[in-house]
Structure formats: structure tokens, C-alpha cells
Amino acid sequence: MEKQKLSVKNSITDYIEWLAQYGASADGGVTRLLYTKEWMDAQLAVKTEMSSFGLETRFDDVGNVFGRLSGTQSPDEVIVTGSHIDTVINGGKYDGAYGVLAAMLALKQLKETYGAPKKTLEAVSLCEEEGSRFPMTYWGSGNMTGVFSEQDAKEPRDESGVSLQTAMHESGFGKGVFQSAYRTDISAFVELHIEQGKTLEMSGRDLGIVTSIAGQRRYLVTLEGECNHAGTTSMKWRKDPLAASSRIIHELLLRSDELPDELRLTCGKITAEPNVANVIPGRVQFSIDIRHQHQHVLEQFHQDMVALINGICLQKGIRAVIDEYMRIEPVPMDERLKAAAFETALENGFSCEEMVSGAGHDAQMIGRRYPACMLFVPSRGGVSHSPKEYTSARQLEIGVRALTDLLYKLAY
Amino acid sequence: MEKQKLSVKNSITDYIEWLAQYGASADGGVTRLLYTKEWMDAQLAVKTEMSSFGLETRFDDVGNVFGRLSGTQSPDEVIVTGSHIDTVINGGKYDGAYGVLAAMLALKQLKETYGAPKKTLEAVSLCEEEGSRFPMTYWGSGNMTGVFSEQDAKEPRDESGVSLQTAMHESGFGKGVFQSAYRTDISAFVELHIEQGKTLEMSGRDLGIVTSIAGQRRYLVTLEGECNHAGTTSMKWRKDPLAASSRIIHELLLRSDELPDELRLTCGKITAEPNVANVIPGRVQFSIDIRHQHQHVLEQFHQDMVALINGICLQKGIRAVIDEYMRIEPVPMDERLKAAAFETALENGFSCEEMVSGAGHDAQMIGRRYPACMLFVPSRGGVSHSPKEYTSARQLEIGVRALTDLLYKLAY
Numbered sequence: 001m002e003k004q005k006l007s008v009k010n011s012i013t014d015y016i017e018w019l020a021q022y023g024a025s026a027d028g029g030v031t032r033l034l035y036t037k038e039w040m041d042a043q044l045a046v047k048t049e050m051s052s053f054g055l056e057t058r059f060d061d062v063g064n065v066f067g068r069l070s071g072t073q074s075p076d077e078v079i080v081t082g083s084h085i086d087t088v089i090n091g092g093k094y095d096g097a098y099g100v101l102a103a104m105l106a107l108k109q110l111k112e113t114y115g116a117p118k119k120t121l122e123a124v125s126l127c128e129e130e131g132s133r134f135p136m137t138y139w140g141s142g143n144m145t146g147v148f149s150e151q152d153a154k155e156p157r158d159e160s161g162v163s164l165q166t167a168m169h170e171s172g173f174g175k176g177v178f179q180s181a182y183r184t185d186i187s188a189f190v191e192l193h194i195e196q197g198k199t200l201e202m203s204g205r206d207l208g209i210v211t212s213i214a215g216q217r218r219y220l221v222t223l224e225g226e227c228n229h230a231g232t233t234s235m236k237w238r239k240d241p242l243a244a245s246s247r248i249i250h251e252l253l254l255r256s257d258e259l260p261d262e263l264r265l266t267c268g269k270i271t272a273e274p275n276v277a278n279v280i281p282g283r284v285q286f287s288i289d290i291r292h293q294h295q296h297v298l299e300q301f302h303q304d305m306v307a308l309i310n311g312i313c314l315q316k317g318i319r320a321v322i323d324e325y326m327r328i329e330p331v332p333m334d335e336r337l338k339a340a341a342f343e344t345a346l347e348n349g350f351s352c353e354e355m356v357s358g359a360g361h362d363a364q365m366i367g368r369r370y371p372a373c374m375l376f377v378p379s380r381g382g383v384s385h386s387p388k389e390y391t392s393a394r395q396l397e398i399g400v401r402a403l404t405d406l407l408y409k410l411a412y
Numbered sequence: 413m414e415k416q417k418l419s420v421k422n423s424i425t426d427y428i429e430w431l432a433q434y435g436a437s438a439d440g441g442v443t444r445l446l447y448t449k450e451w452m453d454a455q456l457a458v459k460t461e462m463s464s465f466g467l468e469t470r471f472d473d474v475g476n477v478f479g480r481l482s483g484t485q486s487p488d489e490v491i492v493t494g495s496h497i498d499t500v501i502n503g504g505k506y507d508g509a510y511g512v513l514a515a516m517l518a519l520k521q522l523k524e525t526y527g528a529p530k531k532t533l534e535a536v537s538l539c540e541e542e543g544s545r546f547p548m549t550y551w552g553s554g555n556m557t558g559v560f561s562e563q564d565a566k567e568p569r570d571e572s573g574v575s576l577q578t579a580m581h582e583s584g585f586g587k588g589v590f591q592s593a594y595r596t597d598i599s600a601f602v603e604l605h606i607e608q609g610k611t612l613e614m615s616g617r618d619l620g621i622v623t624s625i626a627g628q629r630r631y632l633v634t635l636e637g638e639c640n641h642a643g644t645t646s647m648k649w650r651k652d653p654l655a656a657s658s659r660i661i662h663e664l665l666l667r668s669d670e671l672p673d674e675l676r677l678t679c680g681k682i683t684a685e686p687n688v689a690n691v692i693p694g695r696v697q698f699s700i701d702i703r704h705q706h707q708h709v710l711e712q713f714h715q716d717m718v719a720l721i722n723g724i725c726l727q728k729g730i731r732a733v734i735d736e737y738m739r740i741e742p743v744p745m746d747e748r749l750k751a752a753a754f755e756t757a758l759e760n761g762f763s764c765e766e767m768v769s770g771a772g773h774d775a776q777m778i779g780r781r782y783p784a785c786m787l788f789v790p791s792r793g794g795v796s797h798s799p800k801e802y803t804s805a806r807q808l809e810i811g812v813r814a815l816t817d818l819l820y821k822l823a824y
Binding site for chain 2: 218262269
């Protein structure tokens with residue numbers, strides 16, 4: 001379907017609506033999965049729009065799109081700003097897209113107002129962050145920072161069995177036609193993003209200055225007891241893994257509550273077997289997702305959790321297997337960039353607060369190698385990854401204003 | 413496959429193996445679902461064997477099989493003994509079958525040793541108890557006691573959509589060909605059954621004299637909170653139904669532990685939506701199954717449970733729906749029959765103990781209308797509803813001996 005061109009696009013809100021057309025679903029959501037037609041159309045449209053802003057645009061070899069404003073004095077010092085173009089399935093209009101569009105509009109306005117910067121500025125539309133098509137995240141920023149390369153595209157497959165490599169090649173990437181995605185010239189990365197949580201909405205502040213992107217550890221805990229008849233089995237002889245997991249989850253939540261600063265603990269997944277009302281389950285699996293900005297806190301909680309699980313299971317005669325299948329280190333944001341962001345907010349009279357990002361972002365991947373910082377704007381009801389995701393025009397504009405001024409501070 | 417006749421069948425163990433051929437599965441289990449070929453072959457074989465014992469045999473109009481030894485003095489006082497012929501899918505050899513075979517063998521021996529009784533004795537092979545084909549239990553004893561009738565056969569359908577009525581008719585029943593299942597002439601019902609639990613094995617006693625068949629209440633609890641991102645949602649803003657259900661299940665188990673005599677509480681079923689590790693669930697459902705021999709204890713626990721669930725959910729901003737979808741009143745066993753059973757055990761030098769049956773049995777259905785009692789023999793490891801279900805020859809024979817002597821006491 002030929003995208004109906006939004007004839008007049010001025011504000012960030014116009015652009016949000018414009019980009020949301022690519023992969024729009026009936027209920028107002030957006031689905032743009034890596035290397036699909038919707039994804040490709042969106043990247044081409046972004047590239048064209050960047051060119052119309054007078055930026056030198058290009059694809060790299062994994063499908064990231066860059067819009068460059070070369071520096072007049074230190075062109076090799078590149079300040080990159082942007083976010084990701086892909087979405088979760090039936091996601092919202094703002095997650096990722098806002099950061100891409102804000103970067104483009106910021107560079108457009110800086111160019112129109114001040115001409116070329118001293119250092120180079122690049123707006124980026126990163127090809128993938130969500131892991132919503134292939135079982136892998138941060139394909140865009142991961143390739144930029146050398147965490148991933150072509151080799152890593154062979155294994156992951158989507159639900160219909162297409163490999164990441166095949167999808168990439170079919171979209172024209174990964175064949176050396178474009179410049180390699182790997183970069184060594186980044187002096188700073190700035191990402192504007194919706195908070196996807198309620199903290200700013202509840203505090204009423206305009207901006208969140210991210211201090212750190214929390215580390216994450218994810219576990220799948222399997223408890224094996226004795227499947228038996230709910231009626232005939234006395235409570236004292238039971239080896240009930242659902243009773244044990246309820247106690248474990250409850251006590252872990254109590255413990256996370258006692259920590260001085262918030263550790264975010266989520267049990268999002270639980271399954272019991274045979275999962276029948278009148279049968280004591282023989283096996284229960286549940287997930288644990290813990291996030292904190294300090295490595296030592298994660299490590300201590302890990303130790304306490306393992307001891308708690310093993311202790312309760314030993315007492316109940318239950319076999320416990322704790323599989324830690326994901327570990328992401330916390331990434332502190334750059335102090336200098338953070339200070340500059342604070343200064344920018346104050347100068348504009350925007351209220352702001354320091355906050356930890358519990359969600360992972362491209363700034364986490366890039367922040368491991370280069371100075372990075374993130375700015376958040378409020379999310380209504382903290383809702384994200386859903387068509388109901390929403391941030392008001394005024395809040396969006398405050399973010400763009402702050403980003404533009406910060407980039408001016410860094411590059412002019 | 414023509415059943416390979418066990419040429420010499422003397423002991424109860426021979427008969428257990430003989431009957432287990434009907435519906436035998438590869439791994440040593442048995443599957444005899446109501447009105448299937450395996451079920452029909454088994455009932456016909458039981459009827460033929462009863463006849464060979466000199467009992468007057470007949471079907472009733474739902475497919476129960478009776479073997480009668482008419483009384484010489486009070487033939488209208490009928491003491492019925494037996495259990496159910498159907499099994500769960502891939503169940504064991506003893507559940508139900510043991511009570512049927514023991515009844516047949518007891519009457520055979522009484523007849524051979526003492527001739528006709530004063531009161532009438534009937535061995536019964538009840539057509540269905542498990543609810544393993546149709547969503548309904550106790551079809552045999554329910555029709556005997558007027559709890560069920562033909563009307564009730566129309567609705568329930570099996571997994572392939574066949575109604576209970578159609579299956580019954582196709583087996584030749586339910587068309588008035590046989591005498592109505594409804595009975596008004598029962599003066600006592602005695603059921604010998606495997607314990608299906610560990611109590612006797614752990615105490616080392618030969619027999620359990622059932623004091624009461626526990627009442628049961630089953631609930632499906634639905635908690636609805638707010639589905640959200642595990643990373644971005646602060647713990648203080650969460651409406652996490654899995655956290656709430658873990659606390660509820662844990663606290664309910666603590667409370668059931670505090671009761672003076674054991675209330676059996678089982679959460680056998682739990683599901684979370686969307687059931688994804690990095691998403692706070694929006695919705696959790698879990699089952700609660702509580703059993704106790706006293707109605708007032710069940711009622712009090714019900715009140716406390718509802719208050720606990722609503723209290724925790726109110727505090728957490730979670731919507732709770734508590735659906736009680738099953739309620740079975742406790743059925744105390746007959747004092748006179750119990751005393752006679754105790755006496756019989758002592759006379760034989762069998763160790764025994766009083767115990768509550770946490771599982772439902774036909775004696776519960778019949779015990780609502782007529783004096784009933786149950787005897788248990790030990791189950792290895794408390795395992796039941798499984799091919800691993802096992803009771804030793806010696807333990808089986810003690811049960812048959814006790815049943816025979818008890819019937820002698822009641823009918824001669």
C-alpha cells in the first residue's frame with residue numbers, strides 16, 4: 001500500500017504519526033520486524049527524509065541508516081544520536097521511533113539555525129533492538145560496537161525458520177555492498193527515548209536523566225517433587241513443587257523489598273505439570289528476572305536466591321535446578337554527558353530527575369564502548385509495548401528541545 | 413485380541429492380573445473407559461466369572477454388574493459390596509478392580525463354606541467412578557442412589573464429542589432392556605479399596621478403617637493486575653498477580669498447617685498470561701482444592717480464604733474472582749459397620765487404624781443414602797492413578813480376608 005504522504009510534517013507529533021504508518025495494525029499498533037517489507041519501507045522513508053533535511057545519508061551493511069552533518073573542525077569526532085526503527089509485535093508508535101525522529105529533527109534545526117557543527121553529528125536509525133523476529137537483540141548497535149558480526153547471523157531463525165542471515169541478504173545487506181557496520185569513530189552516543197514506566201508520570205517531571213542502565217539476570221527454575229493424588233496424599237508426605245515455588249517467589253519478593261535501593265524482581269512465567277486441579281504437581285518451572293544498576297547487588301541477590309531455593313527445596317524433598325540463561329552487566333552512563341544533559345534541562349526550565357533504566361536500550365550496548373547518555377520523557381500510565389503506548393505532544397517536544405540543545409552543547 | 417484366559421485363578425493376585433488384561437497398555441497400565449470395548453469385555457468377563465461362582469448375575473440399565481447370593485431369611489435386606497470397573501487413562505491394576513474382585517471372591521468363599529446367607533449379599537462391579545471419559549463422576553453409584561438418571565446422560569460429551577447417552581445406548585444400556593439402576597433395597601454397602609496414599613505404608617498397619625470420606629471444595633481463582641515491562645515498571649507501581657498469587661498460596665498453606673487436624677490443600681493448576689519472562693503478568697489463574705472430614709472446618713477455611721485473597725488483592729490493586737466450581741459434602745461412614753470392621757480386624761490379628769479418605773469413592777455416593785463403610789489396604793509409595801500403582805499379595809489377601817469375615821458377620 002503506497003504510504004499516504006503526510007503532506008505537511010512540522011512537529012515531532014506529525015512525524016510520529018507519519019512513521020507509524022509503516023507497519024500500522026488495525027488497532028493503532030505498529031509491527032515493524034527486522035528485514036520485513038514494513039521495516040524496509042520505513043528505513044527508506046527515514047533515509048529520504050534525512051536527505052531532505054540536508055544530511056548525508058547512507059545505509060551500513062546491516063541496514064542501520066545514518067544521516068550525517070560533518071564537523072568543520074574535528075570531523076572525526078562523531079556524536080551519534082538516535083534509536084531503533086523496529087518494534088515488538090503490535091507495539092506502540094513511540095518506542096524507538098521517537099529517538100530516531102527526534103535525532104533527525106534536532107540535526108535539521110541545528111543545521112538551519114547554526115549551519116555545520118565543529119564535530120560531526122550523525123542521526124541514526126538502528127535496524128533492530130527488540131528481538132521480536134529473531135531470538136537476538138541489539139543487532140544494530142551490536143554490529144556497530146563489534147559485539148556481533150556476520151557469523152552471528154547464521155544460527156538465529158524466526159518462527160517460520162528463516163535465518164537472520166538469509167533475511168539480511170534478501171534485504172540487500174550483509175554482502176559487503178555497504179560500508180561495514182563496525183565503527184571506531186564514535187565520541188558520544190545520545191539516545192532520547194520514552195520511559196516506558198510510570199516514574200516520571202508519578203513525579204510529574206519533564207525529563208529523566210538516566211544514570212545507569214540496569215544489569216539483568218534471567219533464570220529458569222525447575223522444581224521436581226512428587227506428582228500425587230490431591231485427596232489421598234497427606235500434607236506431611238507431600239513433595240509439592242507448587243507449594244515450594246509459591247514460598248520461594250513470595251520470600252524473594254520480600255527480600256527484594258528490603259534492599260535499600262530498588263531491585264526489580266519479576267516472575268513472569270510459571271508452568272505446572274500436569275496442571276490439573278486435583279493432582280499435586282510433579283514439576284513446576286518459573287522464571288526470575290532481576291535488574292539492578294550495581295553488579296555487587298545483583299551478585300549478592302544471586303547468592304541469597306540460590307541459597308533460599310536450595311534451602312526450601314532440601315527441606316521439602318524437592319529437586320531444584322536453577323538455570324541462569326541470561327546475564328547482562330549494568331552500564332553506567334557517562335558522567336560528563338549526564339552533567340551536560342542536566343545543565344541543558346535547567347537552562348530550559350525543564351524539571352528532571354536522575355533515574356535508572358530498568359529496560360535495556362541501545363545506549364547500553366554502545367555505552368559499553370563509548371560515552372553514552374539517555375534522556376527519558378514520560379509514558380502515560382507507564383504503558384509500553386502496546387498500541388496504548390502514549391506520550392503527549394508537549395512532553396515529546398520538551399525531549400526534542402533538550403536533545404537539540406544538548407547536541408549543540410556537544411558539537412558546536 | 414482374544415483375552416488369554418488365566419487357566420488357574422485362585423488368589424486375588426491371579427485375579428488382579430486377569431482383570432488387568434482388559435484395557436492393558438504397553439507400560440503395564442490399564443485404560444478402561446466407560447462403555448468402550450475394553451470396558452464391555454471386562455464387565456462381561458466379570459459377569460461370567462461371578463456366574464461361575466454360583467452367583468445370580470445381571471446387568472442393570474447403566475451397565476453395573478451384580479452377582480447375587482440371596483438371603484434365606486431376610487432376602488430383601490441386601491448388603492452390597494464392590495467397587496468400580498473403570499480406570500483413569502493409563503491407570504493402575506488395583507484402583508476399583510481390587511474391590512470388585514475381592515467382593516466376588518468373598519461371596520464365593522462364603523457360599524462354599526457356609527452356603528446361603530440369611531440376608532442377601534451382592535457383589536457389584538460399578539460401571540463408572542473416575543470421570544475419565546465424560547466430565548462426570550460416579551455414574552454407576554449415582555444412578556443406584558437416584559442422584560443421576562437418564563436425563564443426566566444427554567449433556568456430557570467425551571473428547572471426540574460422543575455424548576454419554578449415545579455411548580450408553582450403543583453399549584445396549586439406557587433403553588429399558590435391563591432393570592433400572594435405581595435401588596431402594598440396600599441395607600449396607602461395603603467397599604474394599606487401595607488407600608492410594610502413604611499413611612498405611614508409613615504406619616506399617618495392615619488395614620485402614622475409613623471414618624469419613626472428606627468433603628471437597630474446588631475453586632478457580634483469577635487475579636487480574638497490570639501487564640507491564642519487567643524492566644521499566646518500578647516495584648512500587650506494580651499490580652503483579654503472580655506476586656499476589658504466590659503470597660496467597662503460601663499463606664493458605666501456612667494456615668492449613670495450623671489447623672488441629674489435617675486439612676488437605678492443593679494448588680494443582682496455575683497459569684500466567686502472557687507467561688513471558690520479562691513481562692509482569694496481567695492475569696494469573698490458579699486452582700485450590702481443599703478437603704476435610706468436617707463441614708464446619710471447610711466452611712471456616714472458605715471464609716478465611718476469601719478474606720485473605722480479597723485483602724491481599726485490595727492492598728495490591730488487583731481484581732480477584734473466586735469461582736467455587738465444585739462442592740462435595742463430607743460423608744461419615746456408618747458407626748455400626750465401622751465397629752464391625754474393627755472387630756473383624758482384631759479377631760484376625762490384623763493391625764488397623766482409623767483414617768479419613770481424602771479421595772472420593774463410591775462409598776461416598778452410596779453412603780449419603782445407606783449405611784456404608786470402607787476398608788483400605790496399603791499402596792506402595794502412596795502412588796495411584798499410574799501403572800506404578802502396587803499393593804503386595806499379602807496385603808491384598810489381608811483385605812479380602814477382612815472383607816469376607818465382615819460380610820459373614822453382617823449377612824450370616
